[in-house]
């Protein structure tokens with residue numbers, strides 16, 4: 001019988017010998033909503049000599065900006081970003097977000113990437129600097145190598161055992177679960193705590209999967225599907241792994257990629273179960289419920305110790321702040337300080353504004369006096385601007401817009417005629433790339449509702465859409481006309 005059978009292991013992460021929890025919760029860097037529009041971007045599309053290829057990895061045009069980012073990428077890979085943020089400036093819809101994403105893709109999936117929008121810092125509940133702080137920590141990775149005692153093998157049996165619920169008298173609960181594990185060398189049957197069963201379910205483990213269970217925490221990790229099942233389907237996205245060698249119960253070197261924010265969250269949440277005794281226990285032991293500066297400092301100390309001992313390695317990632325002009329003076333002061341910290345990620349800022357007021361510097365004084373505030377390029381204080389490496393993006397030509405539209409049509413499965421594409425590209429040159437990209441899906445719906453059979457979205461559909469939707473320029477024009485009319489009478 002297993003040693004963990006009797007231990008009160010829980011699926012909640014437990015502290016390790018260093019006193020902090022290193023078991024990663026689901027990655028906190030996942031943000032998909034803003035990424036979908038950039039699904040065609042797969043990288044910067046640079047040749048080996050660093051020059052931008054005409055059309056590669058989903059990127060068209062913007063060659064100078066791509067090459068500049070390529071150079072930054074090399075600096076980053078050499079670990080020499082030296083706290084200088086990169087600032088992307090240019091008109092709306094010229095690919096600043098796309099460039100930042102491409103940079104993160106070039107760095108690979110193991111390097112954390114955290115994207116935020118400047119206005120996200122404003123909330124009634126959380127301090128602005130707190131939001132910024134947690135984003136900074138989301139963008140700093142830690143690769144931890146630990147040798148742990150594990151039970152590893154292919155699952156041959158998974159039998160939960162039910163019992164009467166002792167608390168309510170109604171319904172049933174799981175009293176334990178029997179898991180059979182097989183390796184090349186042998187097999188073992190484990191009798192495990194119900195919380196481990198929860199962890200098994202969370203990982204969606206089924207018979208035939210290769211898993212390991214950490215002996216002292218009960219954490220379960222699904223490695224993949226056993227090789228023996230490889231011929232089950234002709235086409236599958238499953239990752240197949242060989243049957244583990246050695247004993248089921250062994251010591252194994254595990255590599256975990258976590259972010260500092262993951263560690264903060266895992267250590268801030270109360271540990272233990274939901275029953276009354278655990279809750280009381282947490283109160284007595286001072287169970288923490290929020291991430292405080294003190295907790296972060298404690299974690300930093302342990303992380304420093306790990307790095308010194310060679311157990312962990314710091315992986316600085318990328319923090320992307322879009323619409324940076326939305327930050328205010330307090331945030332910029334925080335940014336300046338955070339950039340100088342030795343644990344700073346690579347910061348990429350983006351703004352589509354020209355000279356504008358820095359938020360937080362304007363005021364309505366007493367006795368009716370007011371100040372317009374400090375005006376600065378891109379709404380960024382001069383001292384921070386001075387530190388930035390600035391890269392400019394420029395407007396697209398008709399031909400480039402046409403190719404980007406063509407690519408998006410392919411990805412979204414939209415059929416469109418050559419003339420309609422030409423028309424949209426022409427319009428994009430006069431309005432913006434984003435506007436015409438946004439017209440693609442509605443034009444397809446319009447075309448389908450008409451029941452038109454043929455080559456797809458036509459010029460008529462595009463013209464009809466133009467009556468339904470206005471671009472920014474036309475909308476401003478209409479407002480101006482109205483104003484003139486009002487002034488006349």
Ligand SMILES: Nc1ncnc2c1ncn2[C@@H]1O[C@H](COP(=O)(O)OP(=O)(O)OP(=O)(O)O)[C@@H](O)[C@H]1O
Pocket residue numbers: 037038039041058059060061062090091092093094095096097098099322350351352404433434437
């Ligand atoms: N050079 C390019 N090649 C391919 N697609 C592009 C290119 N530039 C922009 N796009 C696409 O155009 C759309 C708008 O670009 P993006 O959101 O990156 O612009 P932005 O400069 O960040 O705009 P804003 O200033 O309004 O935030 C996205 O779908 C993006 O993927």
